[in-house]
Amino acid sequence: MSEHANNFSRRVPAGDDRDRLVCDDCGFVVYENPKIVVGAVVHLGERIVLCRRAIPPRLGYWTLPAGYLELGESPEAGARREAWEEARADIEIEQLLGVYSIERISQVQLIYRACLRNPHVEAGPESAEVALFRWEEIPWAEIAFPSVNWALGHFRETRAQTTFPPRRNPEGATGSMRQEV
Amino acid sequence: MSEHANNFSRRVPAGDDRDRLVCDDCGFVVYENPKIVVGAVVHLGERIVLCRRAIPPRLGYWTLPAGYLELGESPEAGARREAWEEARADIEIEQLLGVYSIERISQVQLIYRACLRNPHVEAGPESAEVALFRWEEIPWAEIAFPSVNWALGHFRETRAQTTFPPRRNPEGATGSMRQEV
Numbered sequence: 001m002s003e004h005a006n007n008f009s010r011r012v013p014a015g016d017d018r019d020r021l022v023c024d025d026c027g028f029v030v031y032e033n034p035k036i037v038v039g040a041v042v043h044l045g046e047r048i049v050l051c052r053r054a055i056p057p058r059l060g061y062w063t064l065p066a067g068y069l070e071l072g073e074s075p076e077a078g079a080r081r082e083a084w085e086e087a088r089a090d091i092e093i094e095q096l097l098g099v100y101s102i103e104r105i106s107q108v109q110l111i112y113r114a115c116l117r118n119p120h121v122e123a124g125p126e127s128a129e130v131a132l133f134r135w136e137e138i139p140w141a142e143i144a145f146p147s148v149n150w151a152l153g154h155f156r157e158t159r160a161q162t163t164f165p166p167r168r169n170p171e172g173a174t175g176s177m178r179q180e181v
Numbered sequence: 182m183s184e185h186a187n188n189f190s191r192r193v194p195a196g197d198d199r200d201r202l203v204c205d206d207c208g209f210v211v212y213e214n215p216k217i218v219v220g221a222v223v224h225l226g227e228r229i230v231l232c233r234r235a236i237p238p239r240l241g242y243w244t245l246p247a248g249y250l251e252l253g254e255s256p257e258a259g260a261r262r263e264a265w266e267e268a269r270a271d272i273e274i275e276q277l278l279g280v281y282s283i284e285r286i287s288q289v290q291l292i293y294r295a296c297l298r299n300p301h302v303e304a305g306p307e308s309a310e311v312a313l314f315r316w317e318e319i320p321w322a323e324i325a326f327p328s329v330n331w332a333l334g335h336f337r338e339t340r341a342q343t344t345f346p347p348r349r350n351p352e353g354a355t356g357s358m359r360q361e362v
Contacts, residue, residue, distance in 0.1 A: 015306075018251070033216045034250050036289055069215050070199070074282040074288060076349075095346050096280060099291070101255035108217055108256060110289075125196075126245070165276050165344045168257075 021149070034106040038078035039066020040114040041155040042091050047132035048152070049121055051086050053144055054128040061144035064111065064151060065089060075110045088122040088131045091115065098154050098167040100147045102175035111151045113158070146175050188226040208306065208348050215287040219259035220247020224338040228313035229333070230302055232267050234325055235309040242325035245332060246270060256291045263297070268311040269303035272296065277347040279335050281328045283356035292332045294339070327356050 010019045013029050019029040041064060042049040050062040065086040069078040076093045083089040091114040100109040121130045133139070135156065143149055147169075154167040169175065191200045194210050202211040222245060231243040246267040250259040252358040257274045264270040272295040278360045281290040314320070316337065324330055328350075335348040350356065 009331060031216075031249065034251055034252060034254070035212075035214045053264075068212065070291070071213055071215060071287040072284050073215070073287075074284055075280065076282075096277075099277060101257075103253050103255055106252040106254075108250070123245065163344075163346045164346060 013039065026050040034108050036069040036075065036078075037066055037107055037109040038069045038075045038082060038112075039064045039109065039151075040079045040083055040091060040093070040112040041097055041151050042087070042089055042114045042116055043155070044119055044132060046134055048135075048138070048155070049083075049087055049089055049116065049126040049130065049132055050138070051123070052122070052129040052131075053126070054102050055126050058144035060128070061142050062139050063144040063148050066109070066111065069110075070079060076112065078144050079110070084124070084126045086127050088120065089130075090117045090120070092117050095163070096166040097158065098147075098151050100150060100175065102147065104174060104176060107175075109139055109147055111147075113155060146173065146177065191194040201317055215289050217250040217256065217259075218247055218288055219250045219256045219263060219293075220245045220290065220332075221260045221264055221272060221274070221293040222278055222332050223270055223295045223297055224265055224314060224336070225297040225300055227315055229316075229319070229336070230264075230268055230270055230297065230311065230313055231319070232304070232308040233310040233312075235304070235305070236307050239325035241309070242323050243320050244325040244329050247290070247292065250291075257293065260291070260293045260295065265305070267305045267308050267340070269301065270311075271298045271301070273298050276344070278339065279328075279332050279348040281331060281350055281356065283328065285355060285357060288356075290328055292328075294336060327354065327358065 007024050008021045009024055011022050013022055024174050028092050051065055052062050065083040067082045069075060080091055083091045094113045097113040098111045123130045150170060158164045188205050189202045190205055192203050194201055194203055232246055233243050234240050246264040247265040248263040250256060261272055264272045275294045279292045304311045331351060339345045
């Protein structure tokens with residue numbers, strides 16, 4: 001919610017139990033809820049697609065193709081769109097790999113396992129570079145976010161399985177940049 | 182977003198590719214994204230918890246304990262909170278049962294399989310009644326939403342499995358009330 005809605009204040013509406021943004025004139029309540037990030041660990045044979053960020057935060061660090069789910073879009077369609085936008089990758093979703101919760105920033109990440117439908121990748125406007133890495137080539141010291149590490153680890157852990165339950169945050173891990181990798 | 186933010190208009194911000202709500206004075210962009218509903222198919226032995234809705238929409242119809250994920254809350258914690266708020270049910274999450282996408286209303290539902298930690302249930306403020314049903318006792322003609330039917334079916338389908346990938350919308354099903362059950 002923007003700072004420009006001048007007649008809104010934070011209070012508990014009738015029948016509710018937590019602070020909301022309420023219009024002082026008419027009582028209209030603006031509900032603010034967590035946002036969904038969708039993305040994929042995309043593989044081609046033994047290699048995994050990573051994108052080097054051309055935008056903040058963590059400019060210059062490597063990440064998975066991922067971003068905010070848009071209105072009217074399914075999570076799978078969103079993950080496919082992000083792979084195209086950030087890596088010009090045409091992907092096929094295989095399975096939900098992880099559901100990660102970054103509570104500090106009210107974000108739920110739905111990360112899929114997917115394969116490249118053809119070997120072409122190329123940097124989209126938000127990427128400085130896109131590359132395919134074998135496991136031992138992954139630039140671990142330059143990974144953008146803790147949840148990228150989680151997803152890569154969970155991908156490797158489930159690589160030989162055809163069906164598995166999606167993984168969650170590692171025990172005790174919150175996704176904070178200060179706490180962990 | 183409310184109707185009361187008078188200096189916002191819908192246009193494509195620089196570097197973006199879709200309409201956003203943009204402040205005409207300063208260029209601030211309000212991003213609107215899908216909301217997350219969290220809930221659970223809660224079982225006790227062979228019985229399943231359903232709540233009869235005391236509020237619109239679908240007042241008087243039966244549903245799962247479920248609702249909007251709140252800021253700063255993990256999906257599992259949200260599903261536990263909703264079970265408590267709507268059915269006074271103390272639940273233990275077992276596994277993610279379904280990820281359902283209702284694109285028409287930009288909603289992603291994360292529905293868990295959970296068990297009751299004790300047999301007590303009771304109507305919370307948004308429920309007219311809470312009851313435990315055996316499969317053959319479920320009031321199928323009075324189910325509130327298509328995705329409740331999906332989750333119940335997926336629960337039964339995976340009942341004997343200890344690990345399984347979460348289910349998605351049935352093929353072609355959009356969650357529209359007019360299209361299907």
